[in-house]
Every structure is written in C-alpha cells, then in structure tokens.
Amino acid sequence: MPNSEKSESLHHKHHHGHGHGTHGHGTRGHGHHVFHLHGTRHSHSHHGHSHGSTHKGRLAQHTMHTLEVARFDVAVLALYFNKAEARDKFCRAIQYFCKFINNGQPGIAYDIEKSSSLARKAFRIFKFVNDLYAFLTPPPERVSILMIILGKVKNLTQGTFLFLDQFSWAAKTGLYKDKKRAEQIGKISLYSWFVSCVANTIMECAAFWKQYNQISHLPSMRSIDKFEVRHTLPIQKEHRKKLKKIRRLELAYRDKMITLIKAFMDLTVGVGLLKLKPKIITPRVMGVLGFLSSLISCYKLIPKVEEAKKKTPIYRIEAYESPQ
Missing domain, CATH: 1.25.40 (Serine Threonine Protein Phosphatase 5, Tetratricopeptide repeat)
Incomplete structure (x- = not known):
C-alpha cells in the first residue's frame, strides 16, 4: 500500500475510534467537559448509521445538560439551607x-x-x-x-x-x-x-x-x-x-x-x-x-451563581471527565 493511502487509512481509523469513544463515554478525547459532545462520525459507507449516531449524540448531550442544570439547582438549594x-x-x-x-x-x-x-x-x-x-x-x-x-x-x-x-x-x-x-x-x-x-x-x-x-x-x-x-x-x-x-x-x-x-x-x-x-x-x-x-x-x-459554582463541588464537571 502506498504511503499516502496508508496514512489516509490510519487517519480515518483514528477519527472513527474517537467517534466511538464519544458515543460510549460522553467525552471527546481526554480532559474535555461533557458539554463538548458533538456526536459526529466520519463514516463514508453508512449514511443512515451516521445520522442515527448524530441524533443519539445530541440526545445524550441534551440529557447530560439537563441533568447538570438540575444538579446545580439542587446544589444551590443545599448551599442556601446550609446557612x-x-x-x-x-x-x-x-x-x-x-x-x-x-x-x-x-x-x-x-x-x-x-x-x-x-x-x-x-x-x-x-x-x-x-x-x-x-x-x-x-x-x-x-x-x-x-x-x-x-x-x-x-x-x-x-x-x-x-x-x-x-x-x-x-x-x-x-x-x-x-x-x-x-x-x-x-x-x-x-x-x-x-x-x-x-x-x-x-x-x-x-x-x-x-x-x-x-x-x-x-x-x-x-x-x-x-x-x-x-x-x-x-x-x-x-x-x-x-x-x-x-x-x-x-x-x-x-x-x-x-x-x-x-x-x-x-x-x-x-x-x-x-x-x-x-x-x-x-x-x-x-x-x-x-x-x-x-x-x-x-x-x-x-447565593449568586458565581458563589454557587465555587462552593458546590457537585457542579464541577471535572468529575465527569474521561480518565487519563
């Protein structure tokens, strides 16, 4: 296989592997927040599968965002009544x-x-x-x-x-x-x-x-x-x-x-x-x-939003980052 075709194939596999990682774990690569979900795939063979994966990725993104908003509201209440x-x-x-x-x-x-x-x-x-x-x-x-x-x-x-x-x-x-x-x-x-x-x-x-x-x-x-x-x-x-x-x-x-x-x-x-x-x-x-x-x-x-973000560890997105 020529070098150009081999590098292109490796590049395609690399992106395809990261797409599965995003869909499975809710993160892109290492150290990115959960709100960075895109749910996109670099597939050239099955367009329907790519569209379904994109829809699932967006659904997962919306679900995680809704969950984080709810957790933050509860964290603000906990911080408030802790006084x-x-x-x-x-x-x-x-x-x-x-x-x-x-x-x-x-x-x-x-x-x-x-x-x-x-x-x-x-x-x-x-x-x-x-x-x-x-x-x-x-x-x-x-x-x-x-x-x-x-x-x-x-x-x-x-x-x-x-x-x-x-x-x-x-x-x-x-x-x-x-x-x-x-x-x-x-x-x-x-x-x-x-x-x-x-x-x-x-x-x-x-x-x-x-x-x-x-x-x-x-x-x-x-x-x-x-x-x-x-x-x-x-x-x-x-x-x-x-x-x-x-x-x-x-x-x-x-x-x-x-x-x-x-x-x-x-x-x-x-x-x-x-x-x-x-x-x-x-x-x-x-x-x-x-x-x-x-x-x-x-x-x-x-409490103000900035104060709540600093004093509520439950809201810190780093807890949901993928392991190194």
Missing part, C-alpha cells in the same frame, strides 16, 4: 405568617407560631459573638462620625438582644426557673432590638439618600439612547462604560430601596412587639410586615 441565617429567616417567615393567621387567638396557627419562635431562639445561640466582633472592629475610613456611632450602637444593642434572648430560651425550655426575672430580661432584650432597629433605619436612610444623589447627578448618562448604541457598529467604548455604570448604579439604588423598606418594616414590628401602639399595630399587621420582611431577608441570602 444558619437562611434557616432562621425561613422559620421567621413561618412564625409571622402564623401570627397573621391567628391574630393573637389560640389555635393551631398560634401553636405553630410559638414553636417556630422557640426554634429560632435555638438557632441564635452564641450569635451575639458576631455583633461583639463587629463592635470591636475599627470602623472603615472616610465614614462620618455619626455613621460610626450609629453602627456601634446597632452592634451593641443587637448583641445585647441576642445575648439576653438566650435567657428567654432557657426560661421557655425550663432551664431557668425564675419566670418573673425571665420576663424582665425578655422585655429588656426587646427594647435592645428596637433600639438597634432605630439605628439601622437611620443608617439605611443615609445610605439610600447617598445612592439617590449618585443617580440623580447623572442626567447625561440617562439620556443615552441604548437602542442606538447597541445597534451601532462598532460600539463606542465610552458609551459602553456609561451604560455599565448606569446599570450598576440602578441595581445598587434598587437594592438600597428594598433594604430601606425592610428596615421600616422591622421597626414597625418592634413597635408592635413592645405594644407601644396596640390599637394601630395589631398582631395581624405585625404578621404581614414580619412575613414580608422575612421574605426580603430570604431573597437577599440567595
């Missing part, structure tokens, strides 16, 4: 939803509310250490003295609330026998939480106002015709930077607005728990506001 804070806020949503249903009246919803509240207290054991660490941490640079004071007040009062709340948990479980002292401690802890809500609301108002000023001082950037910029070739770099800056500032502004609304909700719930306005802030009003505030907290704790 103690996420479980706490989820229990808080159940607690205030039941408060809205029972409206302070005894029943099944009332019992679920009390059990959820007790479960949340168990989640918050030694959580005051985080606020103690934040209180002892030096403040960042270029921050006004008022914001520094408010931040330290928030850390101190919230840490006090979490510390005293452990005595309330001990009293409800029967470990602490002095009920009168436990009620006094519980009231002090509620006032501490209310003061922390006041400080947090003032800080969020200042942050929202600062973000609003950044948005309002960009009239020239807002007037950019996005449609024209996207359909102009080539897109100018200056316009692209302006658009990115506008999107980033708008997202930050939206996030600050949601955070500020949540702060006012928590402040109103604190007024209701202390019974400062019992005729206006009823248990049903507290239930609605507490439930919505808990949903916002649950939403903010959802």
Whole structure:
C-alpha cells in the first residue's frame, strides 16, 4: 500500500475510534467537559448509521445538560439551607405568617407560631459573638462620625438582644426557673432590638439618600439612547462604560430601596412587639410586615451563581471527565 493511502487509512481509523469513544463515554478525547459532545462520525459507507449516531449524540448531550442544570439547582438549594441565617429567616417567615393567621387567638396557627419562635431562639445561640466582633472592629475610613456611632450602637444593642434572648430560651425550655426575672430580661432584650432597629433605619436612610444623589447627578448618562448604541457598529467604548455604570448604579439604588423598606418594616414590628401602639399595630399587621420582611431577608441570602459554582463541588464537571 502506498504511503499516502496508508496514512489516509490510519487517519480515518483514528477519527472513527474517537467517534466511538464519544458515543460510549460522553467525552471527546481526554480532559474535555461533557458539554463538548458533538456526536459526529466520519463514516463514508453508512449514511443512515451516521445520522442515527448524530441524533443519539445530541440526545445524550441534551440529557447530560439537563441533568447538570438540575444538579446545580439542587446544589444551590443545599448551599442556601446550609446557612444558619437562611434557616432562621425561613422559620421567621413561618412564625409571622402564623401570627397573621391567628391574630393573637389560640389555635393551631398560634401553636405553630410559638414553636417556630422557640426554634429560632435555638438557632441564635452564641450569635451575639458576631455583633461583639463587629463592635470591636475599627470602623472603615472616610465614614462620618455619626455613621460610626450609629453602627456601634446597632452592634451593641443587637448583641445585647441576642445575648439576653438566650435567657428567654432557657426560661421557655425550663432551664431557668425564675419566670418573673425571665420576663424582665425578655422585655429588656426587646427594647435592645428596637433600639438597634432605630439605628439601622437611620443608617439605611443615609445610605439610600447617598445612592439617590449618585443617580440623580447623572442626567447625561440617562439620556443615552441604548437602542442606538447597541445597534451601532462598532460600539463606542465610552458609551459602553456609561451604560455599565448606569446599570450598576440602578441595581445598587434598587437594592438600597428594598433594604430601606425592610428596615421600616422591622421597626414597625418592634413597635408592635413592645405594644407601644396596640390599637394601630395589631398582631395581624405585625404578621404581614414580619412575613414580608422575612421574605426580603430570604431573597437577599440567595447565593449568586458565581458563589454557587465555587462552593458546590457537585457542579464541577471535572468529575465527569474521561480518565487519563
């Protein structure tokens, strides 16, 4: 056999062998990801067999892709509920939803509310250490003295609330026998939480106002015709930077607005728990506001896609690579 024909035959066998490897193992060659399936064959004799192999390869690719998407979604859920804070806020949503249903009246919803509240207290054991660490941490640079004071007040009062709340948990479980002292401690802890809500609301108002000023001082950037910029070739770099800056500032502004609304909700719930306005802030009003505030907290704790990809080994495609 001539050298040219021999090399062509070897080249054909080489490609044919790799085609069978792709169909059998779900990878191309060595070290390629599962999403690199093509399902193509270099066969010159059976066109129908090649078409069937291509269809099977695409079907296998679609199946593996669907499986990986499902595994990633489950991995994000596992990462989300692995956080103690996420479980706490989820229990808080159940607690205030039941408060809205029972409206302070005894029943099944009332019992679920009390059990959820007790479960949340168990989640918050030694959580005051985080606020103690934040209180002892030096403040960042270029921050006004008022914001520094408010931040330290928030850390101190919230840490006090979490510390005293452990005595309330001990009293409800029967470990602490002095009920009168436990009620006094519980009231002090509620006032501490209310003061922390006041400080947090003032800080969020200042942050929202600062973000609003950044948005309002960009009239020239807002007037950019996005449609024209996207359909102009080539897109100018200056316009692209302006658009990115506008999107980033708008997202930050939206996030600050949601955070500020949540702060006012928590402040109103604190007024209701202390019974400062019992005729206006009823248990049903507290239930609605507490439930919505808990949903916002649950939403903010959802991990980002980049974070999920880094922290979920189940999603790493390298586990499905063909052996070397």
